Amino acid sequence: MSEDYNKFKLEAKSSEMLNDENTSSIKIQDTESEVPEQDLYHPKSFITKWIFCQDAKVIGIQYSITAIAIGLVALVLSWLMRLQLGFPETFSYLTPAGYYQFVTMHGMIMVVYLLTALFLGGFGNFLIPLMVGARDMVFPYVNMISYWMYFIAVIVLVSSFFVPGGPTGAGWTLYPPQAITSGTPGSNGGIALMLISLSLFVIGFTMGGLNYIVTILQGRTRGMTLMRMPLTIWGIFTATVLAMLAFPALIVACIMMTLDSLLGTSFFMPSMVQMGEHLKYGGGSPILFQHLFWFFGHPEVYIVALPAFGIVSDLISVHARKNIFGYRMMVWAIVIIGALSFFVWAHHMYVSGMNPWFGFFFATTTLIIAVPTAIKVYNWVLTLWRGNIRLNIPMLFSLAFIITFVNGGITGLFLGNVIVDVPLSDTYFVVAHFHMVMGIAPILVIFGGIYHWYPLITGRFLHEGMGKFHFWVSFLGSYAIYFPMHYLGFIGVPRRYYEMYNSPYIPTSAQGLNAFITVAALIVGFAQLVFLYNIISSIRLGKIAEKNPWQACSLEWQTEYVPPRHGNFGKKLPIVYRWAYDFSVPGAKQDYIPQNVPPSEVPEARTEKT
Amino acid sequence: MIVAIIFFLVVVGSVVFHIFTPWWWTPIASNWGGIDDTIVLTFWITGLVFIAIGLFVVYCVWKFKYQKDRRSEYKPEDSKLEFRLTLITTLGVAALLAPGLIVWNTFVTVPKDAYEIEVLANQWSWSYRLPGKDGKLGKTDIKNINDKNPFGINKEDKNGGDDILVQNGPLHLLINRPVKVLLRSTDVLHNFYIPQFRAKMDMLPGSVTYYWFEPTRLGEFEVLCAEFCGTGHYAMKGKVIVDKKINYNNWLAQQTTYVQSLAKVNANIKQVVKLTK
Secondary structure, eight states: OOHHHHHHHHHHHOGGGGGSTTTTTOOOOOOOOSSOOOOOOOOOSHIIIIISOOOHHHHHHHHHHHHHHHHHHHHHHHHHHHHHHHOTTTOOOOOHHHHHHHHHHHHHIIIIIIIIIIIIIIIIHHHHHHHHTOSSOSOHHHHHHHHHHHHHHHHHHHHGGGSTTOSOOSTTTTOTTGGGSTTSTTTTHHHHHHHHHHHHHHHHHHHHHHHHHHHHHHOOOTTOOGGGSOHHHHHHHHHHHHHHHHHHHHHHHHHHHHHHHHTOOOSSOOOOEETTEEOSOOSOOHHHHHHHHHHHHHHHHHHHHHHHHHHHHHHHHHHTTSOOTTHHHHHHHHHHHHHHGGGOGGGGOTTTTSOTTHHHHHHHHHHHHHHHHHHHHHHHHHHHTTOOBOOSHHHHHHHHHHHHHHHHHHHHHHHHSHHHHHHHTTBHHHHHHHIIIIIIHHHHHHHHHHHHHHHHHHSBOOOHHHHHHHHHHHHHHHHHHHHHHHHHHHHTOBSSOSOOTTOTTSOTHHHHHHHHHHHHHHHHHHHHHHHHHHHHHHHHHSOBOOSSTTOOOSGGGGOSSSSOOTTSSOSSOOOOOSOTTOBSOTTOSSSBOOTTOOGGGOTTOOOOOO | OHHHHHHHHHHHHHHHHHHHOSOOOOOOOBSTHHHHHHHHHHHHHHHHHHHHHHHHHHHHHHHSBOOTTOOOOOOOOOHHHHHHHHHHHHHHHHHHHHHHHHHHHHHHSOOTTOEEEEEEEETTEEEEEEOOTTSOOOOBOGGGOBTTBTTOBOTTOGGGTTOEEEOSSOEEEETTSOEEEEEEESSSOEEEEOGGGOOOOEEOBTOOEEEEEOBOSOEEEEEEEOSOOSTTGGGOEEEEEEEOHHHHHHHHHHSEEHHHHHHHHHHHHHHHHHHHO
16 A cells, blocks of 8 residues: 555545644545456447446436336326225226225335335436446446346236236235135236246345445445445445345245145145135145235335435435434434334234234334434434525425324334234224325435436436426325325224225215325326426426536536446546535535545535544 | 425324314224223324424424525534433333333233133134033134034034034124134134224134123124235125123024034935935
């Protein structure tokens, strides 16, 4: 190691070193990196540039487009379901079997194929190399295959709509024995294709996930210590680690159920008499599947939530022109939530018939998770405190996220507290809770993220007016859908009911509420079409964005070209001297100091040790 | 300004909706008032948090709106504040959890004087089995199930013969007597749920699950299946009638035991055989 490098390291090590007179005179030296630069495959044809592309940015966009496309299918399915629930007499096109198939496909698509793929495959691919200062993912070729495995998984999933018997109608939880026995729609071809598709998804996702983890651990540019990474990266990183540990449980459960279904094994199948006939199964345990499923399923909630936590932290910080409050606490909260999420799975199973004494343990662990989660909320709102808040569209979505997330989070305290779960589980309270906390809140962050990074992806802004319309209709509309829905759960209206209004205990006004929810759902759905039109039309018509239009500090905005080209940065990789949140530093001329600005260029800034 | 007002209306509107909602608990008809109380407590604690955070956001949006010549405060951390907030949250969570676990302890501890009945679910109907004069239910196995023996009662078990089988029609329960319901399923998952009683538990083929409660109100109640069980899930309904002792005993006297039903089936078969000859 050269003398120069040691000097340089001193400066790169921490931004507050500047206050020390001895080091302020050090000039940045162009030093050779210790390892040679990554060898990138530059595309030579249309196919290698846009189809079998190895550039993480393009792969991220491919993931996003595919996820949004399949997500639109799930959105339309939700309309059809809502029409049945809201106006059962007017719309009679849907049979009970069809209803359950739509419920199942809607849930599975939204959770796995939209949210997971969009946050990690979409945002992860686009942002990780840019934000950590790498030229690309460390395994670009595997990354490309990861996307195409996901694509095939989506195709297999969609093909299940066209097999005899249709897609599976087992509910997104796919509980056996019902998922593979004849009383459930799609119990032959449909469920088999679902299980195969999920397995393919896990395989593809593992390729992508290993890439994200290794890139974040090994591909960071010089000076980018772990505790200088933007929280977006921390969220995506922790979520990916969770995914690597949780998805194996899912794929194992899928394989075992496929064997039960196709070869007649009995992993999950006890002796049964169905419709008067003895089935040939015997000795298996339906509860085992539930344990495997939720061992995946609960971390899955955080696989979606943690990237949202990270992204929203960055959006709030940039647009409030203030460093994120309590950064270290935020990082540890993400890590602790991630770790705890593996010890709470059976709170989905309080009334599953498992040993009821487990309830004590899982209620305690579940409520403990509320503490680091609450700290995150406090730190978001404390970031707003005495900030300089730009009320632009990314910020509006972030604020709406805080409200919906707090709302959905506190209803989680109801359901996590085992005794409270007893009357509320399997009712509309649960439906309202998980849509608010895992549907609406993260999707609001996705929208905010798209409005925030669109100028980086395309070099243009999204249309402001359409954006405001999209925001207000999506936020107020979805809040109007899910907030009152909790109260249906208090009445005791069970979920997964094709129709339910002849029950004597349900007041007739509940039907009115259901009709209202349906109308709101249709309106919110149509607002998304405006958003799509905005995305497509702004590629050509949007207002041109200058470089770093939001005056952000993180590296993705400091590329040589906008949009960044293959290889992301110019000839030299950026060197990082500070965290991603040096906003409004006292003494500094501008109200932000990018991560790659050395202390010697802003000698007047008085940064604190962070 | 407008943004702050709308967010304010969302927060306040949620609270107003909660206070004036026409949709609330179906009136309770069992001993599980403790569950409702825990929920009310949860509403108070979490509701205050929701209001506090919501209004804080509204205040910040209103007060700290972007001005070109203004700078944000520079304060990366405040470990004292963070520690205090963590402590308060921990206390709040403990205040929710402790009463919840106490009620859960009662829920999983069946009183000794509870009488036992069995609920058997299949796609998509309910049937019930009550102990006969000996006060004991006979052992069962799914493998024993056939047309003559729909509950799969073990013929070797002496306790099974006088078991009372209720296959069509409502289940009757005694008022103010704790009852332990043993839950069985012959095919897929089900869940025996009566909203007014608050309690529920899944039923699994191959296991016997249970819960207990004490009906406290006379009348008819609807039974729903609360665990998705296939195409007919939404139509899997039944009826429970809570009775005084006299009416209950009258009803019980009209039911047939396993041995009686077996005799009836055999007699029918003989008759059919005779007719065909």
